[in-house]
Amino acid sequence: MTSNAASAQLLAIARDIAVRASEFALEARRAGVSVAATKSTPTDIVTAVDRDTEAFIRSLILEARPDDGIVGEEGAARVGTTGLDWVVDPIDGTVNFLYGIPSWSVSIAVAEQAGPRRIEGSTLAGVVVNPVTGELFEASLGGGARSSGRPLAVNTGVPLGQALVATGFGYASEVRREQAEVLLGVLPEVRDIRRMGSAALDLASLAGGRVDALYERGLNAWDHAAGGLIAREAGARVGGVRGGREDVELLVATAPDLYDAFAALLRASGVDA
Ligand code: LIP
DSSP states (O other): OOHHHHHHHHHHHHHHHHHHHHHHHHHHHHHOOOEEEEOSSTTSEEEHHHHHHHHHHHHHHHHHOTTSEEEETTSOEEOOSSSEEEEEEEEESHHHHHHTOSOOEEEEEEEESBOSSOBSSOEEEEEEEETTTTEEEEEETTTEEEETTEEOOOOOSOOGGGOEEEEOOOSSHHHHHHHHHHHHHHGGGSSEEEOOSOHHHHHHHHHTTSOSEEEESSOOHHHHHHHHHHHHHTTOEEEOGGGSOOBTTBEEEEOHHHHHHHHHHHHHTTOOO
16 A cells, blocks of 8 residues: 555544544533643643543544554553554644634644654644534645645745734743743734634644744644644645754744745744744
8 A cells, every 4th residue: 555545544534533523522512611620830721521532532543543652632642553643632722612712623643653742753644623613624645735625725925024924822921921022023024913722723724825824832742743734735834943843842834935034033033943
């Protein structure tokens, strides 16, 4: 079986799981949601739906691919024997989910050698679903990116001063202060900023031309694994610190013809892009 065909097969499984998990989470949301616990700070929340949805996704993965590994935001961790890891964010945009803001997603990817902070190998398949709008974004390695069957492509030919830029902020007060200082350097130089609250949907938005650039510090692999593949397959350049691989230190994503100018602006604003 060719690698593209294998990736397409993994995508079909990931899509089915993501759609079922999306229905599960939406139904649970409608039944009501409350904070179950906090993590790194009092605003870094987790709900019972996060945990229950991840447990549901884990059961579906083990049913379909019992020998693969799992890396999940809410603790679903499993060492596999195939070299493939399922990278899962059951509810990306948890604060939006809690407040009922329709910008949260189920994000599922299949990657080689994934860890919580970065992915060492290739990402082979990725699905991001917005359960509220019903939008499904997906990609397989070498197979292109699509949204509900429609091919996705990043915006090209956008000058830095006309770029619509997505970003996000961490949960720790001191980190947020530093991120606000970076924003002071970026905001005057671009069209505008959008802080939508879900990195997975930010990357899917980039892939579909709804934003022109994205940068964020502090994202874990589960936040960007699926969206990063979707963005790359839609033509984006995705990177991290000083042009290296994206990881928890930094993620930068734009169309190739905007990347160098945007990275230079980030460096001038205090980010080691
Ligand atoms: C979220 C990210 C978002 C970031 C938020 C939060 P979570 O993930 O997707 O980009 O700005 O602070 O980290 O915690 O909702 O899964």
